[in-house]
Amino acid sequence: MSRPHRRPLARLTIALALPALILSSTSTAEAADTPAPATPTPHRSQGCASPPPQEPGQSVQHSLASGDLERSYRLHLPDDYDEHRAWPVVLAFHGRGNTGAGTEEFSGLSELPAVVVYPEGVIGQGDGDRQAWQGAPYSAPGVDDVAFTHDLLDTVESDLCVDRARVYATGKSNGGGFTALLACAAADRVTAIAPVAPALYPHDLDCEPERPVPTLSFHGTEDATIPYTGDPERGLPDLPTWNAERAEAGDCRPDPRARRVDPDVIEYRWTGCAPGAAVGHVAIEGGGHTWPGADSYSGGGHTTRTIEAHEEMWRFMSRFRLPLV
Template sequence: PAPSTPSPHRSAGCGTAPPQRPGESAQHSLTSGGLDRSYRLHLPERYDGRRAWPVVLAFHGRGNTGAGTEAFSGLSELPAVVVYPEGVIGQGDGDRQAWQGAPYSAPGVDDVAFTHDLLDELEAILCTDPSRVYATGKSNGGGFTAVLACTASERIAAIAPVAAALYPDDLGCDPVRPVPVISFHGTDDATIPYLGDTGRGLPDIAAWNAERADANGCRPGPRARRIEPDVTVRDWRGCDRGAPVRHVAVDGGGHTWPGADSYSGGGYATQTIEAHEELWRFVSRHHLPARFVRPSA
């Protein structure tokens, strides 16, 4: 499918030959913060370098990879350029890639700056729509999307964390605009408990979503509806500058990606919904305000 909504915004890379075959995925590298970093890039089958496509950044969980996340998530089926960045090996047990903001992330690694550098590169080599950049991720990667909503709200139009590890961090939260958010979490997640874990500083998930709604100026009290026998959706409405908050709770769900095509974590993975489809229906409606979109070079 083609991008769903036309946009006047086009990156500098429009009109150039793509760096790989459309419809395929490939690894690429770039230098950021003095480190050699990498990312996995998937181009839609209809990518031709002329139409500006939205971008989905998909951040893996701790110890996972871009290829692993692509395999279980279904994200490469979306009508978008999908990018799977690779984290840096963090602290603790073994060679496990992680993202900034978690207590086990690599000291001194600035993944927020890496995200900006990655978006700069994508805009230079591809035809993308800078007003339609979305961030999703699983576990530690989902937690990092919340970091980006705080620190890069001028470039990230909306976020979609899944089973997010929302650790406290010292990065602060001072967004220049309210960021729409759709989140997914299993009520029986044994890794990142739905009711929180005070010992690790992890919040109660329902409370975290209510706080996001409050920060986005939404009306108090969400509207709840059960869309499947094991799935309840809560929507906060009336939010500031069109920045709604939606939470998708999977009854009995584990530390998993809803609709996963392969192993995505411990516990029950519902197949009654597909997270990639649900998040796309939500995030694809949102664009950065024009004042935040950088003019193409």
């Protein structure tokens, strides 16, 4: 299905005064969180020059062993995949009860110039057979999804030609929350994250990231499933506080710059961050528990049609490289 053109946030310059926030021009905001210059030489994986496990342009289900479980993932290769070129990788984690195929359908992520991997969670606890990710109260006890992510990346790097310094993670709801967990527990392999409507449950992992991971989050202000203002009874933080904590970890200035880029979209950028530690947030006014720009059902509530989340997150994440030796 062809997608209608949405205006990219980075090219809009409309500003609206907001209480307690400092307004900025597009050029100022972008210059403030521009990452340090990166080496143009990719960190090529061992799979370079090897024939791929599937035809370019296809999305195919694969399996691998992780821990004591047989796990699976959906793999999409770009139409022009070339085993002699080191490609960036996007890990896309589905929400509770969804699948990799379902996330691929509504997200538009397979349109990106990257190898896109849609991992499958393990059936968790609670109502029905619903796949979930580590860190949520309804996830399967004892399942180590962080270890699974490492095993999955090992497999991708072995089978394909990818750039180990350009591994990005996104996800919806429970999957978005899991990317935040990876930013803590796998900062040595995940370059940047872009959670959408993330379920940011507190986790019990004792981890101290080696580096602050660049983060761009998306959330609807009328999300009835994961409220924008948080839910103390479930341990869910409000989004402004969570983003402020990410900014503090990255040595950013405390007050974000804000600009309204569409009638229902406000973009927040923290400035003065340490090199490679950018923090941004996209608030969808009136948005529900949905993926911005989704062309099929992605959750309850209103879905904005003014931006495409996959385009905006790619514009943000693809600027960064993991500082590998």
